[in-house]
Amino acid sequence: MNFESLNVPRAEYPRPQWVRPDWINLNGQWGFEIDHGKSGKERGYPESGHDLSGTITVPFCPESKLSGVENKDFMAAVWYKREFSLPDNWTGGRIILHFGAVDYETEVWVNGVAVGTHRGGYSSFSFDITAAILPGVNIITVYAEDDVRSGRQPRGKQSERFHSHGCDYTRTTGIWQTVWLEQVPEAYLSNMKLVADPDNACVHMELQIGGNAAEATISASASYEGRTVGEVSVVVTGSSVKIKLPLSEVHLWEVGNARLYDLQLTLHKQGQVSDSVSSYFGLRTVRLDGMAFRINGKSVFQRLVLDQGFYPEGIYTAPSDEDLRKDIEISMGLGFNGARLHEKMFEPRYLYWADKLGYLVWGEHANWGLDICTAEGLSQFLPEWIEGMERDFNHPALIGWCPFNETWDRDGAKQNNDVLRITYEVTKRMDPTRPVIDTSGNFHVVTDIFDIHDYDQNPETFKERYEPMKSGGEVFVTFPDRQKYEGQPYFISEYGGIWWNPEQKDEQSWGYGDRPTSEEAFIKRYEGLTNVLLDHPMMFGFCYTQLYDVEQEVNGLYTYDRKPKFNPDTIRQINTRKAAIED
Template sequence: MQQRQLREEYPRPQFVRDRWMNLNGEWDFAFDDGNVGEREGWQDGTGAFEAKINVPFCYQSELSGIADTAFHDIVWYGRSFGIPADYADQRIVLHFGAVDYECRVWVNGKLVAAHEGGHTPFKADITDALMDGANLLVVKAVDYSKDVTLPRGKQFWEEKSAGIFYTRTTGIWQSVWLEPVAPTHIGRVRMTPDIDHNQLKLQAFIGGLRPEAEVSLRATVSFEGELVSEDTFRVTRESETRIIGIHDFNDHGLGRWWSPEKPSLYDLRLTLVVDGEETDRVDTYFGMRKISIEDGVVLLNNRPYEMRMVLDQGYFPTGLLTAPSDEALKRDVELTKEMGFNGARKHQKIEDPRYLYWADRLGLLVWGEMANAYHFSESYVGRVTREWIEAVERDYNAPCLVAWVPINESWGVVNILVDEQQRQHTLAMYHMTKSLDPTRPVISNDGWELVKTDLVTIHDYEWRREVLADRYSSADKALAARPGNRWILVPGFPYEGQPILVTEFGGISFQKGDWEGWGYSGAKDEADFEARLRNVVEPLRQAPLVQGFCYTQLTDVEQEINGLLTYDRQPKLPLEQIRKIVLGQ
């Protein structure tokens, strides 16, 4: 099989160590439609993996080298690897960015990891399973293509994509990699900026801490190479918290607060010293940024802020959920900003950390959204809750991320209007998210049938200018309109003055090239497309009630042709022309 383009960039940009080994590339591969692999001992290396696949691309994608979209819910991967000599005396940790949906991992026939959840990372200390010389790594991934209670996002449960649903992703779809760590090391960090008091709350979680050891952690903060703060403190517990003063900025245009207009980032180096010897060093970064709501107004850094967002599904023609390259992720952020948007709602996908990295670096607000199931069950509740907790933990430190969306359009809770159990689940997801992260607003059920929520967010694909202008002239009219024939707020959950945003609208289909498909309304040529775009954007921009909007959508995706860009990222109008409309010029 011809080797394809690989993902070679560092997979975890907010927690960087110097040494790591990329395991992306060509792996042995096999379908296991009869589920005989474990019984026959494939995990021990006895399986005849006759195919090859390019990791981290799923077998359904072109870049995998297989491009088979038929149902194969059980797949196996295998490859050998060696451990460099300079990794001696270190613990060896194996990382997976994401494997859809369940998986089991063996090294030299020993089970080292099992994970459920198709969009979140996991890791395993594989040191005790390693041998001298070559080692065998085997992965079994199990998907449930037709299970509509599975957190699946836009992955269709039928063989051919249709409507708003797209080609499935099964198995490994984000990077696989190794890193050596000392027996006592920095496990993870949690950073909470506080611009009101000019300080950063730092929580460091230490792995492998020995009671008899003398351990200290040094935190060095710098900005563009200039030292801002340095603090060394004793570590006596597995979790230590310190407040670090950041006194080098103010609120008069000369400061260093993070925003899309000025994405200022601080560098933080953490150095762990055990019994006088440095054992671990991690580089990360943070932004001094605050998102809040005061008196019914959305604020960024304590100032009213209009969110001009675009819906971004994060699909790619050749890689599906996996971007073909880091440059492709960066380019999506650049294109979004070039069209005048200051944010993106990542839709039904927990996005690659590299996308959040570029949003942090280049300055783009991001709404983090769970990949939802489609129907409710008690097993669904457990699945979605566990995976969402992992997602919030993974992305908590990202400055760009300013809102959480655990549920969209009543997916997974289709009877929320009349079913108390489904209402309680939605309330639980809202409150659980707030308990994990009290610093960001949470939208309980984006689009309609909201229960307790920090923002009232409405999905409205009305295309007539005059109807939109009238509908959003007052809160009473907006909440009574019921676009999509749905209540905006579930009865019993009254409007409490929350900011109102229209977080899906537009969806204008315009065929540019040979790719055919559908949209919520149709344009016949560029002039018609521009006129229709103005007719939906301008009334929302001009409505004082509406504090933000999210246009559907950034790109065409498979059979949907309602993007501002084609599926291969070509603009349907000149970018500057779109920008003027988005900015109201």
């Protein structure tokens, strides 16, 4: 079987902050089969000679229309298989097989040889498959198990019922991001952690090296708009090296003005170039100052919108790279300057466009569905959260972490506070440069920011709730028996969710509160609620629910197929008024 095709979906390079020229996109037609009994291993599916009964278009999940399968029922396990051949010039070095994301537990074989396993439906992973490669045609086999009803895996907004319902939607099983091959030398640059330091006109980098790089050197060169603005070389003494790269020009990355530097990293060994990687970075700082959230020292009111990362035909996967960019442009056109990336780790290409467009984002995991009432939940959650943080750390657009969202009790059992506390502490140790919200909305244990969710639809009672704070009075806390405000910056990270669906008559559709009777009534309510937060001197931002409808949840400012429900200029005028807390 040979599934090579010129029409490769999602053909763009999947990892824009770590680019090498030699790679092969493996998206397109694969063999596919659903394994309800999880018996495929016993039946010899990993063997090279075993063909699968159907086909699927990768990287789209089998639930989606774009996959060509469109099976909406639960699938206990799925299998994928395809052939590939390496270019003639891929001689020597290592061959790395990359997966953007596979939901949920994955096992991979190459030519019938097991090459690795991974647990987690949202983080990226890779395997060195050099030892399993044969001359000529090779065969990859992928097996994925998925059970969103188990309580043992983060599912996000994937429905635990057969049908979508409430704010849970169509599931995603198996491969849902790009699969690709990369050639690297025997000694190569494997990873980078970069911290911007504009106050000292430099960036600090920690580089990881794969293979034996003894007596090698690494050179780093930064350029801005084609001008070289910084160069440095260091000697490699181990598997990692720290570099300070001074910059002769300081250009700040700002909201709506994404000044980015190009970065070239080169590994030299025995006087020869062993490896070379292209990247980029932005210079910006974030810090909390009293009630203000400061970016580059300036109080920036965060006009955020909830983005859940769903697409009508691709479910979790955007049909094209342009669709990722378009969602950000839609949001910015409405006067928002950022988003909570909600109950999902978004793919690196989305974060790339946020970096390029100067759009603020908060990183969040898909914790719903995971039982964290015992410490066992930590083992299911933390490894994948760490992988996601390591992958996304270098994006300047990402200005805060929120590992959990609304950690509700499960079957009468309360959350294990140590799960949240340990996750918060690990997050802060891995990244002391960004604020961390332990669990958005409830129930806070230890957090840099105290945020709540408030879907009151009456602007007057909404305002009254927060008035005492202005004069040092009582601070409103949802669930006061479960969480305590301790003077942190305060944030309404979900509000609105106004139900508006004149074109959608589905009885299952819903939004928050009562439906406005007219478009004028919607705008009046939207403006009233938003003004309360803009006018409050102790609010550093808001997050409106939500950017676009998702299936039956029809409280978006755009429809699910990304058509505006209202005049975007009207929404923009409301959102962009100067906030009380801004400098």
